[in-house]
Amino acid sequence: MSSRETILQRLRNRTGGELTVPECDFSVLVRDNWSTKERIERFEKMIESVHGEVHHCTEDMWMDRLAEVLNTRGARNLLIPQQHEIGRALRDAGRDDLPELLIYDEPIESWQAHLFNEVDASITSTRGGIAETGSLILWPNDDEPRLMSLVPPVHIAVLKASELYTTFHEAMQAQNWAAGMPTNALLISGPSKTADIEQTLAYGVHGPKELIVLMIE
Amino acid sequence: MSETAEHTGHHIDVKEFHPRAQAAIHNPKIRKNFRSAMDGLMSKRKTAFEGWDLETLRDLGANVRLRALANLPDLLEQLEKKLTENGIRVHWAVDGDEACRIVRDICKARDAKTVIKGKSMVSEEMELNHYLEEQGIEALESDLGEYIVQLADETPSHIIMPAIHKNTGEISQLLHDKTGTDLSNDVEYLTASARQQLREKFMNADVGVSGVNFAVAETGTLCLVENEGNGRMTTTVPKCHIAVTGIEKVVPSMEDVSALLALLTRSATGQHITTYFNMISGPRKAEELDGPEEVHLVLVDNGRSSIYQDDELLDTLRCIRCGACMNHCPVYTRVGGHAYGTTYPGPIGKILMPHLIGLDEGRHLPSASSLCGACGEVCPVKIPIPDLLVRLRQESVDGDKLHPAKVRGHGAKRSSMEAMIWKGWAWMHASPGIYRFGTGAASKFRALQPSKAGAWTDYRTAPKLAAKTLHQRMKERGQ
Numbered sequence: 215m216s217s218r219e220t221i222l223q224r225l226r227n228r229t230g231g232e233l234t235v236p237e238c239d240f241s242v243l244v245r246d247n248w249s250t251k252e253r254i255e256r257f258e259k260m261i262e263s264v265h266g267e268v269h270h271c272t273e274d275m276w277m278d279r280l281a282e283v284l285n286t287r288g289a290r291n292l293l294i295p296q297q298h299e300i301g302r303a304l305r306d307a308g309r310d311d312l313p314e315l316l317i318y319d320e321p322i323e324s325w326q327a328h329l330f331n332e333v334d335a336s337i338t339s340t341r342g343g344i345a346e347t348g349s350l351i352l353w354p355n356d357d358e359p360r361l362m363s364l365v366p367p368v369h370i371a372v373l374k375a376s377e378l379y380t381t382f383h384e385a386m387q388a389q390n391w392a393a394g395m396p397t398n399a400l401l402i403s404g405p406s407k408t409a410d411i412e413q414t415l416a417y418g419v420h421g422p423k424e425l426i427v428l429m430i431e
Numbered sequence: 432m433s434e435t436a437e438h439t440g441h442h443i444d445v446k447e448f449h450p451r452a453q454a455a456i457h458n459p460k461i462r463k464n465f466r467s468a469m470d471g472l473m474s475k476r477k478t479a480f481e482g483w484d485l486e487t488l489r490d491l492g493a494n495v496r497l498r499a500l501a502n503l504p505d506l507l508e509q510l511e512k513k514l515t516e517n518g519i520r521v522h523w524a525v526d527g528d529e530a531c532r533i534v535r536d537i538c539k540a541r542d543a544k545t546v547i548k549g550k551s552m553v554s555e556e557m558e559l560n561h562y563l564e565e566q567g568i569e570a571l572e573s574d575l576g577e578y579i580v581q582l583a584d585e586t587p588s589h590i591i592m593p594a595i596h597k598n599t600g601e602i603s604q605l606l607h608d609k610t611g612t613d614l615s616n617d618v619e620y621l622t623a624s625a626r627q628q629l630r631e632k633f634m635n636a637d638v639g640v641s642g643v644n645f646a647v648a649e650t651g652t653l654c655l656v657e658n659e660g661n662g663r664m665t666t667t668v669p670k671c672h673i674a675v676t677g678i679e680k681v682v683p684s685m686e687d688v689s690a691l692l693a694l695l696t697r698s699a700t701g702q703h704i705t706t707y708f709n710m711i712s713g714p715r716k717a718e719e720l721d722g723p724e725e726v727h728l729v730l731v732d733n734g735r736s737s738i739y740q741d742d743e744l745l746d747t748l749r750c751i752r753c754g755a756c757m758n759h760c761p762v763y764t765r766v767g768g769h770a771y772g773t774t775y776p777g778p779i780g781k782i783l784m785p786h787l788i789g790l791d792e793g794r795h796l797p798s799a800s801s802l803c804g805a806c807g808e809v810c811p812v813k814i815p816i817p818d819l820l821v822r823l824r825q826e827s828v829d830g831d832k833l834h835p836a837k838v839r840g841h842g843a844k845r846s847s848m849e850a851m852i853w854k855g856w857a858w859m860h861a862s863p864g865i866y867r868f869g870t871g872a873a874s875k876f877r878a879l880q881p882s883k884a885g886a887w888t889d890y891r892t893a894p895k896l897a898a899k900t901l902h903q904r905m906k907e908r909g910q
Contacts, residue, residue, distance in 0.1 A: 216523070217523040217524055217525045217529060217732075218523040220525055221507075221523055221525065221678060221730075221732045221736055222504050222507065222508070224732075224736040224737075224739070224740075225503050225504040225507075225678075225736055225739055226504050228739060228740055229740045229741070230740055230741055230742045230745070232501075233497075233500065233501035233742075233745075234501065235497075235498050235501045235502065236494040236497050236498055236501075237494065238491060238494045238495050238498055238687070238690075239491065239494075240491065240686060240689075240690060242483075242484055242487040242488050242491055243488075243491075243689060243690060243693065260703065264706070318720060319720075320720065321720050321721070322668075322720060322721040326634055326668075327634065330630055330634060346703070347703045347704040348703070348704075349704055349708075355719070356716075356718045356719050356720055359719065359720040359721045359722075360663070360667045360721050360722050361667060361668070361721045364660055364663050364664065364667070381689075382689045382692065382693075382704075383686070383689040383690075386685050386686070386689060387686075391650070391685045392649060392650065392684060392685060392686070394650060395650045395651075395652050395685075395710060395712040396712065397517075397711070397712055397713040397714065397715065397716055397719065397722060398667070398709070398710065398711055398712070398722060399652075399710040399712070400663075400707065400708065400709055400710065401704065401707070401708035402706065402707060403703075403704045403705065403706055403707075403708075404706045405706070406658070406659055406660035406706060406707075407658050407659070407706055408575045408576075408622060408658060408659050409592070409658075409700075410574070410575040410576035410579065410592060410593070410594055410659075411575070411579075411594070411599055411602050411618045411621060411622065412464075412597075412598050412599045412602075412618070413467075413468055413471060413592075413595075414599070414618040416618050416619050416621075416622035416623075418622075418623070418626065419575055419622050419625070419626055419659045419660065419661070420573070420626060420629065420630075420659045420660035420661045420663075420664055421659070421660025421663065421664075421706075421707070422660075
């Protein structure tokens with residue numbers, strides 16, 4: 215008998231007999247619908263409490279703010295999506311106050327060392343955010359691959375205030391996650407951190423040292 | 432199971448609990464490290480649940496876990512089907528050794544020389560690192576705490592914070608000796624230095640091995656909770672990702688995950704959520720530019736299906752590995768994680784390890800508790816840990832009378848002398864004449880009572896018998 219059958223058989227022929235299935239009432243997870251203003255405030259408070267930054271922007275001036283953020287950090291380059299409107303807008307703008315724009319358009323194998331050692335910052339879109347925990351929802355794809363939000367030391371994420379959900383429970387239901395998930399989905403709630411050395415917080419242990427949210431209102 | 436028992440040879444001998452606990456209690460550094468860490472974690476947990484109806488949330492957590500366990504075999508099959516559809520290969524292992532062999536075979540088939548690891552307690556249970564090294568495959572931990580513990584050739588002393596027993600100075604010295612990092616008390620510097628070393632390793636590793644916090648049957652999704660990003664690196668950068676998990680980690684849907692995640696991170700470290708919540712539902716698709724080509728899931732039983740047989744013991748399998756029980760345990764806080772000598776220390780270890788290593792090997796575990804009940808009060812899925820400790824104590828001294836034998840090593844602590852004494856005690860208390868005679872005689876000859884009564888009186892004054900029995904005093908009062 216295979217190990218699979220052995221295990222399943224042991225579980226099926228339980229000596230204690232059939233187990234009763236309890237009711238699960240998820241209403242404790244439901245928050246009264248917060249206003250957009252409340253959601254924005256809570257999101258900002260939460261993400262700042264874990265060392266993230268929120269910059270309030272409009273459709274017209276987010277690029278100015280981005281340029282400021284990158285310049286104060288002395289970023290030599292910025293990894294951008296190729297297809298997404300964020301990437302297109304940046305390329306079309308032709309601004310001279312932005313650093314060199316890089317596109318993730320070939321498999322990681324061909325430029326891994328460059329991504330790990332030479333890329334200073336990246337910018338990605340989000341599929342919304344979660345106010346209660348200060349989280350960004352990312353579904354990486356071929357335009358914005360998984361490592362884009364992980365390897366560069368500065369990750370900049372664009373979040374539309376109108377796409378802020380109150381809770382994770384609400385977000386997954388509104389976006390119908392039960393219908394199917396992408397190969398990789400993420401909640402990102404701050405820069406990479408550790409407290410493994412004597413409970414002292416240190417940022418950027420493996421992933422980005424800084425998480426900057428451009429909130430489009 | 433017997434193979435697993437042999438495998439535990441790598442462990443510190445569990446039976447040596449008493450001397451190790453003794454040593455830890457008299458080690459001011461250990462006492463200080465754990466005391467301050469646990470105090471911090473307790474208060475952070477409390478703050479994180481402010482504004483929540485915690486009792487109702489814990490009820491939901493318990494019900495979500497019970498519902499999953501009630502449908503466990505069906506859910507595992509559903510999970511397997513869905514993961515397979517998604518392109519993830521599923522393997523089943525009866526015990527830790529089989530799980531190790533599965534990982535080895537996947538590595539060998541890819542001609543892999545190096546494995547980078549994300550944090551996984553199941554892989555600790557399997558003792559995967561030792562095994563892979565024996566097979567000529569380098570296995571490197573990438574969680575900073577696990578990395579430190581591995582450099583020191585130790586085991587984790589806490590399931591969430593593996594290196595909590597060490598202070599900055601010791602870690603700096605260790606990194607200096609093993610990796611050439613400059614000595615420093617600057618945690619940022621030490622962390623940055625480890626980042627640099629591990630980045631090289633991520634780029635060159637052939638296989639990434641991780642654990643799983645929740646496996647979702649409905650969508651075929653493996654969920655990982657972490658702060659550092661090493662889990663994401665491990666599951667994204669190497670061409671092959673192997674996830675190992677206990678069979679009890681499966682839940683029906685993402686909705687269940689939303690409840691458990693709300694409880695897990697707040698209970699563990701007092702965080703509303705961790706930095707990363709990583710949901711993996713498949714290997715890299717043709718059009719994708721990164722991610723592993725191959726993803727495997729190894730479902731490990733290792734004693735869990737035995738625990739599953741009994742209605743009471745089953746509650747052990749609800750555990751979501753948050754570590755709140757150890758953070759709040761007065762024994763754990765004083766002796767630290769290593770005194771237990773087991774993969775899982777603290778209260779959860781005391782109720783889980785006897786099933787994995789047997790009550791003979793782990794005979795001291797259920798009694799290494801004051802039964803204060805703190806663990807049960809904070810458990811996010813309401814595992815009645817104190818009740819289970821009592822049950823295991825009964826199992827360890829009982830013949831086959833209270834329950835049919837369920838736990839390996841059942842009755843290991845039984846002493847025929849002690850059994851006889853209790854039998855006599857019961858007989859005396861059930862016979863009024865004998866009882867009066869016995870207690871009367873004891874009061875009369877109380878001067879002969881020894882002042883030492885084994886280990887009990889090492890730290891306590893022996894109780895003195897009263898000059899008159901209660902019966903005599905009541906009689907004198909005319910009642």
